[in-house]
Amino acid sequence: MEGSNDLVVGLTIAIGGFGPAIAIGLIVSKALESIGRNPEAAAKIQTVMILGVAFAEAIAIYSLVTALILKFV
Amino acid sequence: MSELHISISAQPIFNLGPYEVTNTMLVSLAVSLVLVLLALNFLRLLKKNPQTRFVVVIQTLIESFYDYVLSIAPHHARKFFALTASIFLFVLLGSWAGLLPGAETIGLNRVYRGQVEFVPFLRGATADLNMTLGLAIFVMVSIQLYGYKQLGLKYFKKFFNLTNPMNMFVGFLELISEFAKVISFAFRLFGNIFAGEVLLAVIAFLIPVVASLPFIGLELFVGFIQALVFASLALVFANLAVTSHH
Numbered sequence: 052m053e054g055s056n057d058l059v060v061g062l063t064i065a066i067g068g069f070g071p072a073i074a075i076g077l078i079v080s081k082a083l084e085s086i087g088r089n090p091e092a093a094a095k096i097q098t099v100m101i102l103g104v105a106f107a108e109a110i111a112i113y114s115l116v117t118a119l120i121l122k123f124v
Numbered sequence: 125m126s127e128l129h130i131s132i133s134a135q136p137i138f139n140l141g142p143y144e145v146t147n148t149m150l151v152s153l154a155v156s157l158v159l160v161l162l163a164l165n166f167l168r169l170l171k172k173n174p175q176t177r178f179v180v181v182i183q184t185l186i187e188s189f190y191d192y193v194l195s196i197a198p199h200h201a202r203k204f205f206a207l208t209a210s211i212f213l214f215v216l217l218g219s220w221a222g223l224l225p226g227a228e229t230i231g232l233n234r235v236y237r238g239q240v241e242f243v244p245f246l247r248g249a250t251a252d253l254n255m256t257l258g259l260a261i262f263v264m265v266s267i268q269l270y271g272y273k274q275l276g277l278k279y280f281k282k283f284f285n286l287t288n289p290m291n292m293f294v295g296f297l298e299l300i301s302e303f304a305k306v307i308s309f310a311f312r313l314f315g316n317i318f319a320g321e322v323l324l325a326v327i328a329f330l331i332p333v334v335a336s337l338p339f340i341g342l343e344l345f346v347g348f349i350q351a352l353v354f355a356s357l358a359l360v361f362a363n364l365a366v367t368s369h370h
Binding site: 109113 | 132350
């Protein structure tokens, strides 16, 4: 698209990053809470937490890919 | 900003008849070759002398990954191990190949689509949507095959269930979600690795020395996590497919 300007590209990643940021915050806060309650399970919780963070991050990556396509293609 | 070189798709280095051989194809061939040579060397040393340091290191890696597979799919670990471990190793080395010194920086200027373009010789194998989409399709098709082998025709009842309208609708959603998984697999891996390469390019463009060093560490971590996520998701979906429902 010729018409997409820098503002559109910036807004794409800004709005797209908003949800995942909250999601990652929630995931990590819950994980830390449960590690605090049960420190022995820290290793197990950490693995699942990183998987969950990667899922949430994927949504931000979709909008990043969209922004990159708008910018460079 | 005219010097900043970012290309969203892999670029062809040379043409082989009607086919274009791109830089990611070369890197993925090299990664496969390295893995095959490592495996052959491991097998040869294992028969001769199992106490070599090389053998012990590889065995430890394989065993810890097997334990991980066992913790997710306790009943089918043996069946899924080969697929997930090879995906993990290939994606890991394919992503890390893009961080090698000289990757994305050493190349030649080539006339491409009517204009002169800089084409690097090396580019991370998974920073190409074709590669990740191919991997994703391969994984999803093998998951369907695992499900069919385990449950027979009963497996497809998940998608085509005509007993009542509600089940039919749920089956339709399941069918769509199988295709959505392919897209999700492909874009997650491509997006993460490509975003990492863009980040490194931009940082190196702004501050040419030292500054990109911590980001290379970050990208090593991201490559590992994404390889792990790709393999674990394949494992989880495969485990769901072979589990009989209702």
